[in-house]
Amino acid sequence: MQKCERCTSPATVHITEVLGEGKFEEHHVCEQCYPKYLHDSADLGQGAKALTSDSGGSELEEALFGQQECPDCGIKFVDFRNNHRLGCSRDYDVFRNELIPLLENIHGETRHVGKTPRRYPQTKQAEAEMLQLRQRIKRAVDREDYEEAARLRDQIKTQEDV
């Protein structure tokens, strides 16, 4: 039985990647490693190459900016480089300078022209309010004011049910 190319378990998933120019690439992985395989290559397609290729920036720049952290989710750009996933939607702002060239690489474009949520303007406001409420809850819990925290939680509940 064929072994997984990433560990020693038997390979149960066999993938034929079509690379173009008549080239194919065979991969054999186990169920456990398959999700990781997907992360690293398959569903990224071209993107994977763009992600791993150098997307601008010298080592010095990396040292200077790669350490910047998202205040919401706490990831650094190097974390994104390592696991190819962003931590939260704010990262698109925080790492904008690094991400824009990458997007250009992957999509050939850097501006959305598709669908827009119909209630987008209201959403934005509700979103900001919600974020504020969540922060107030956190502060209330930090100072052990559980009554206030509970009150704010109820407020979120009623807002969410609108």
Place this chain on the structure above:
Amino acid sequence: MNLDSLTQNSGEWLRAVGPEADIVISSRIRLARNLSSFPFTNRANTHQKAEIEQYLQGRLQKLDIDLQLDYFNLATITPLDRQLLVERQLVSRELANSEGPRGVAVGANEIVSVMINEEDHVRLQVIRSGFSMDEAWQEADRLDDKLEEKVPYAFSEELGYLTACPTNVGTGLRASVMLHLPALVLTKQIEKVFRALQKINLAVRGLYGEGSRASGDFYQISNQVTLGKSETTIINEIRDVIPQIIAYERQARQTLTRESRPLILDRVKRAFGVLKSAAMMTSEETMDLLSSVRLGVNLGLIDDINIVVVNQLFIHTQPAHLQKLLGRELDSEERNSERARFLRNRLSEMDSMN
């Protein structure tokens, strides 16, 4: 809907009722969406994931739609049931194998499924039988609107729907078509098609079963670019190229029947014979033989069996389906002998009906 009853039939997409269903198995739309007030799934802790799940599940129940959605908690169902949902294409393998609070809401006929806590908080999928890209998109778009009434999505005017991976940002749309292309494979023209598709930025992947490579001659074609094009443009680009591939496949089928009829007939009859009589059968061999039989039915070379039954056998012989149908867990050797027995029984039923 209960998971045990799923095995009694097949989802709409396998019923071969859609346009060009002899070649196009299914058309699928997938939309990636995230809640604006939570970190992405990979960064969310168990508590947050539970909150996300509860929040979304609650909203999904209250959607103003004429579709009943049944929710499956993937953290609590058995691994076999998770695998079953993967084989039916209602859940991605990635979500099935991940950890923590997560689930899927499935609509009647299995046309709609909404995955929760996949790589993105929401993965909305519509899958239709045959070449029905527009219908699939309309349905997905409508559901997305309805969900958006109740859920604030992470969205930026500049970059569109914000996703955990930048390869999905913008529309968050992946449109794909699954094709059965046995004649292009037999006549060795398939690579030519791949090359042409690659040039216009479409991705091609073989469909794999357990222990199989691109088996059954099934190929999935999908868009790679999600940013800087509208949903309609993305869908049209795929929709426009499919008729050409269908035409190539039909041409190849004609060439085969014209120039190599005895060879093809032999291949089809042998495949049917082996399926009807073998004592051990791997998933891979089953897929390949069924592919030949499927081609034979479509070419009118064999009338012992119809296309709906062939489609059903493709899915019923998958590991989890087989085990659910037999009502017990099997190791891989047992599966191979039970799979062969299952095929013998099903196909002799057909004989007695004729």
